[in-house]
Amino acid sequence: MKNIQVKVSLILSSVLMSGMLLAACTNNGTISSINTSETLQSAAGSKEQEVSLKFYFAGDRKAATDEVWSAVSNHVKSKGLNVKFDINFIPLGDFKEKMLVMAAAGDTWDMNFDGSWLSYNLMAAKDAYMGLNELLPKYAPNLYKKYQDQGTLAAATVQGQIVGLPWTMRMNQRQFALWRSDMTEIANINPAPNSIKTIEDVDHLLYQIKQAYPNEKIVRVGSRVIYQLRDEWVDLGFHKLGFYLNDPKVTIKPVEQQPFYKEAAAMTKKWYDDGIINRDAMIDKEDGAIQWRNGKSLIGWSSHEWVKANQGFADPSYKIQSSLLYPDKKYVNRTALANVVAINKNSRNPDRVLRFLDMLETDQTLYDLVQYGIEGKTYEIKNEGAEYPEGMKNTTSNYMEWGGQWALWKPQFMRPDPSYDKDFWTKEAEFASQPNNINSPLDGLFIIEDKIKNLLAKRDQAVTEFDRPIEYGNIKSLDAVDSYIEKQKANGLDEIIEEVQKQVDVFLAAKK
Structure with missing residues (x-):
């Protein structure tokens, strides 16, 4: 030393x-x-x-x-x-x-x-x-x-x-739907306890709330995280790459090429076009938790921690209800x-x-x-x-x-x-200790970027320019998804995947 x-x-x-x-x-x-x-x-x-x-x-x-x-x-x-x-x-x-x-x-x-x-x-x-x-x-x-x-x-x-x-x-951040029940009760919107489990359930609830409160800001986040939970996708936390929990080989893939990515893009665009997702969500820099506490949004997705914690509402009359999304799906514990x-x-x-x-x-x-x-x-x-x-x-x-x-x-x-x-x-x-909450097979992986840092810089630039509008539904058509996929391929994606997969394989071999 x-x-x-x-x-x-x-x-x-x-x-x-x-x-x-x-x-x-x-x-x-x-x-x-x-x-x-x-x-x-x-x-x-x-x-x-x-x-x-x-x-x-x-x-x-x-x-x-x-x-x-x-x-x-x-x-x-x-x-x-x-x-x-x-x-x-x-x-x-x-x-x-x-x-x-x-x-x-x-x-x-x-x-x-x-x-x-x-x-x-x-x-x-x-x-x-x-x-x-x-x-x-x-x-x-x-x-x-x-x-x-x-x-x-x-x-x-x-x-x-x-x-x-x-x-x-020990924590797990699998997602719950969380909504202002004081507002939904007034509107006679009363989902049964723990009944909001799927993306379809969430979509239905959103439109009910929008119909009851057409002039309120409803939600400021898109749907992608829900689809990722549904398909047991793990975000690697590395330049929008990830893998599926049901893949024993832990094959690294780009998120934009996954089937759920286009599904989520279509759902979120629908929300955006119908005024459900806040129009300024992509550029709004105000802390989302502060907006929630001040009553500037009526529904969102959050972790067990923040569902169960004191919300710190500005108005003590605000109340919440929540429902665990896709409870039967596996989800990785927080590292x-x-x-x-x-x-x-x-x-x-x-x-x-x-x-x-x-x-x-x-x-x-x-x-x-x-x-x-x-x-x-x-x-x-x-x-x-x-x-x-x-x-x-x-x-x-x-x-x-x-x-x-x-x-x-x-x-x-x-x-x-x-x-x-x-x-x-x-x-x-x-x-976090429940059976469907598991540790990631790649917990502790450090990816060395030196050989691909220039390619990653291009990938990150395209994420900012193309992925963020898709994530928030601010696109003219779903053709934007296909254009984005091709853009990332041209940015050297195959070389990035090859290098990352090589390091993942070495990491997994060392654990055996």
Whole structure:
């Protein structure tokens, strides 16, 4: 491992080899754990020097951030970890590009938030993150054991090295239809519970709502995601390529050539032409969740998490009803890499980052500080739940629900909060464990783009120019689909597929 300096005395080796000391449950919220921090400090025989850990998270800085993390520092120091924190935020829209630029420049920091939907795959492929095979079990044994129990480290392993620390949540994002039942009840539209299961059911409900509310915005999303669920298609998350779950060979294909693609294009065009899908949906940059909360749409498709969470409606009279779409179809669970933290390969203090993360795995008091902040200032506890102080809400919060916290969520410590009720995440994990919710055979795959990056740039440009209008129904005729298919073929699609399939086959062979 490069540039790793661990300042402990030689006696530490014998302590570690003979087994970590076990700490019993205490009355301050710390659960039984392998007490790495106290072991390391007592073995060293003297107090370690203070160091500053530089962290990057995605989102906007909250007003009380520095005050909270000063309290975090005081708490971990009381437990034997002598660190302070330099907490930095990068706006979510700039996060991916900024992280890649920082890594290319050789910048030094200690830990950052990331995810498969952000820069993680590229950062890992470009060797921006430190390999943790030796360090993780040594300095974060409790976290390491959790990963072993969950079997999630394989997804975060690149060329034999663990380069990311996944969140420990279990989730599945298969789609539900979700609609404003306060509005449908007024219009005497009353679908039986769980009766909206197919694209045909959704289509019928949409037209009922449109007839009842001709001047309202009905929906801002197209139908493609429903067809993909119907046909058990898995989006690879890589330039609009994917595969079918019923294909044991995992043959990579372009989405635009699949039969459901044209079916979805036809359905969504019909919705667009009939004024059901919002005319500005393709260019509307306002957050869809905010529009939903403010009553600017009446129906949509969403995951189990957001169907079951508190919707946060602007008007408390709003109500919802939902129905699971295609419940008999298989659907892949959300990757363990959806939210991760990673250690920069240039970090000077990876051991202390890992010790901090290990404490977070076992210490409720520390978890409350990191996630919710300072009781009475940034949150209040009511019936064991974390709530905003009086007069505060999400948009005016001084700390709670800060951006980038997701990779540090610990289901064993999560309190009910304004969004999630008691036992919410237990139920989320139970849903993800249902038989038709399965792990992707390609979870943890990193595709190296170097040989095809120019072709991918052309493909992405065509996606923006042609695929997006098709997705939102803003096309003159379905001939646009055929034209788009030919456009992508001319952009070197066969070469892209050949290279991606080669890497997929190597990945699958290595798993056998």
